Ligand SMILES: Nc1ncnc2c1ncn2[C@@H]1O[C@H](COP(=O)(O)OP(=O)(O)OP(=O)(O)O)[C@@H](O)[C@H]1O
């Protein structure tokens with residue numbers, strides 16, 4: 001990784017520190033081999049298979065993530081979109097093994113990262129791997145930055161801990177990272193605290209922290225929701241250019257299909273804990289095969305709508321995820337609902353005629369279905 005201000009003064013090939021605290025020899029081997037390019041054999045960076053996460057609450061079991069299935073290529077930016085409460089963040093937290101347990105628990109599935117199932121790693125192995133290979137940018141930087149620690153220290157501690165850098169080298173790297181994310185006079189800002197930065201600048205700092213260890217995957221969970229539109233666009237452009245330059249894969253979580261379309265080639269649409277459609281952005285926009293995706297597209301703000309005209313919203317509310325209906329979860333809000341939709345769960349089935357890798361979960365658009 002190199003910064004705007006020149007190559008960082010770090011070892012060219014940062015290696016994992018000798019992981020003496022990893023519990024098993026197998027674990028040490030697993031963590032060390034991640035990132036070995038020679039060993040990829042055409043596999044994906046991330047393969048999420050039938051991932052299910054639940055919360056065990058006094059009101060019942062919340063089925064937050066239900067058999068979620070998708071993959072992400074090395075260096076790819078993939079969008080995960082859907083309404084509030086559909087399970088986007090819990091999916092991301094489950095991938096990074098950050099779900100608070102209790103009340104949460106990953107109850108099934110696999111999260112294969114660079115060939116290794118993360119759900120089999122011990123917490124220590126996972127902590128090491130997360131810091132080194134997976135960066136996380138949260139929606140609200142104020143709640144994830146430490147208000148009592150300078151930003152320089154927050155960035156350099158991560159670099160020092162995971163890359164084994166000396167204090168001066170870590171500090172140089174922190175300045176390089178601040179420069180790379182577009183903070184002016186980076187060396188002078190290392191001693192500043194988070195409250196001394198604007199909202200957009202704090203989000204840039206979060207991105208610098210997430211990139212401190214040169215991760216293979218950056219998970220960006222609604223990274224711009226709290227920002228105004230102009231700053232949003234700048235942060236998105238920063239993420240796009242950095243991921244391209246550093247060849248970092250990004251899982252971009254957003255409720256805004258427009259943002260996903262501007263950043264990603266492929267998107268997954270989530271509804272009530274399940275992936276209901278996935279495919280190339282052009283195919284999803286051009287020929288959505290799940291009525292919920294169509295409704296999401298129709299509810300986007302548009303420039304060609306008459307001024308003062310009402311924005312179309314999706315009628316009804318997302319379902320309660322405590323004991324949700326086993327069949328189609330969108331049925332109570334769907335204009336195309338038929339008896340079968342209430343009787344059986346539609347699978348996420350391939351729709352090759354509607355685009356490469358296109359898949360949808362809807363009885364009405366299955367072969368012989370009633371939706372054209
Ligand atoms: N700690 C928790 N305890 C109980 N339920 C939870 C907990 N965290 C999340 N949930 C539930 O899991 C479901 C999915 O939540 P999640 O935060 O993933 O939604 P989201 O798609 O990220 O929404 P948003 O767009 O508002 O961020 C919701 O029903 C939520 O209430």
Ligand code: SF4
Pocket residue numbers: 290291292328329330331332334335336337338341346361362363364365
């Ligand atoms: S399965 Fe039925 S209810 Fe569900 S989205 Fe398709 S048509 Fe609508």
Ligand SMILES: [Mg+2]
Pocket residue numbers: 088089090221222
């Ligand atoms: Mg969320």
